[in-house]
Amino acid sequence: xxxxxxxxxxxxxxxxxxxxxxxxxxxxxxxxxxxxxxxxxxxxxxxxxxxxxxxxxxxxxxxxxxxxxxxxxxxxxxxxxxxxxxxxxxxxxxxxxxxxxxxxxxxxxxxxxxxxxxxxxxxxxxxxxxxxxxxxxxxxxxxxxxxxxxxxxxxxxxxxxxxxxxxxxxxxxxxxxxxxxxxxxxxxxxxxxxxxxxxxxxxxxxxxxxxxxxxxxxxxxxxxxxxxxxxxxxxxxxxxxxxxx
Numbered sequence: 517x518x519x520x521x522x523x524x525x526x527x528x529x530x531x532x533x534x535x536x537x538x539x540x541x542x543x544x545x546x547x548x549x550x551x552x553x554x555x556x557x558x559x560x561x562x563x564x565x566x567x568x569x570x571x572x573x574x575x576x577x578x579x580x581x582x583x584x585x586x587x588x589x590x591x592x593x594x595x596x597x598x599x600x601x602x603x604x605x606x607x608x609x610x611x612x613x614x615x616x617x618x619x620x621x622x623x624x625x626x627x628x629x630x631x632x633x634x635x636x637x638x639x640x641x642x643x644x645x646x647x648x649x650x651x652x653x654x655x656x657x658x659x660x661x662x663x664x665x666x667x668x669x670x671x672x673x674x675x676x677x678x679x680x681x682x683x684x685x686x687x688x689x690x691x692x693x694x695x696x697x698x699x700x701x702x703x704x705x706x707x708x709x710x711x712x713x714x715x716x717x718x719x720x721x722x723x724x725x726x727x728x729x730x731x732x733x734x735x736x737x738x739x740x741x742x743x744x745x746x747x748x749x750x751x752x753x754x755x756x757x758x759x760x761x
Contacts, residue, residue: 522704525697526572526603526711530596530632531613532624533578536648539685540613541573544693559599566697574599574607582623585630597634597722606711608704610635610643614669616661616682617652625668629675636714643676644703646696650684658682679703 527544529537538556542548545564559576576599577592579585585593600606612632614620632639653661658680662669673680681696704710714722 521567522569522608522701522709524570524572525609525700525704526574526607527700528574528576528599528603528607528610529613530576530610531578532581532627535578535581535613535615536685537578537613538575540611540646540648540683541575543683543685544573544696545571557595559595559602561602566693569697572603574602579627579631581618581627583627585627585634588631593631593634594725596631597718598726600635600712600714600722601726606713607642608707608711609700610639610712611646611700612643612672612676613646613648614672615649616647616658617649620665620669620672622668625672628672634718635712636718638715639712640675641677641707642703642712643679644696644699645673645676645680647680647682648685650682650692651686653682677703677706 529541531537533555541562544566545562546566547564556575556577559574561572561574564571564573577595579588579592579596610632612628614628632643647658647661650658656664662673662680679699679702681692681699683692683696713719
């Protein structure tokens, strides 16, 4: 049993579309909100406390469940990679969110693997699989689900060091979050209480993509300002012409 607690915990949520990543984040932070159906378009950091632990939780855009990273839009891949810059110096743990009410086959494993490894092969040592929609399991345990679902999900769980947890987002049960945080703490302890750092090549790629995104945003802002200034000049010129007549 690990008694040490982490005063500050940094978490990144990853997964395909519509698996309940935002709901997992809300449940961890104690936010009683239902997902409004809108898709997360950009990586966004949220903050809160669970007990005495300060939580930084980064939600990321989801990929299409059956598509490899090669077929995913660059904008989505860039946001997934940029997520690490929203919790410097890096996350302690990744929560890979999988919905327990849908099948998980080889093509889904391929999609998950290629997207996760955008962050580097070392990502798996820092990952816990979180199954959502636990109410769908009925009387079955999550272990029975994993065994019955087949080789693809078993391979994924093994890749993550058999670290997994199930959440029923419809139940306001603090125990399931307490148990999840215990598993997260165990994972962080197994990595020497350290943050995750991608290898240098991937870090430089992420840094370059982040720089391009920020430069693009600044360029768009300057273009908007220039258009507004031009529009004001046109309006003022028209007013002067009308007055002179």
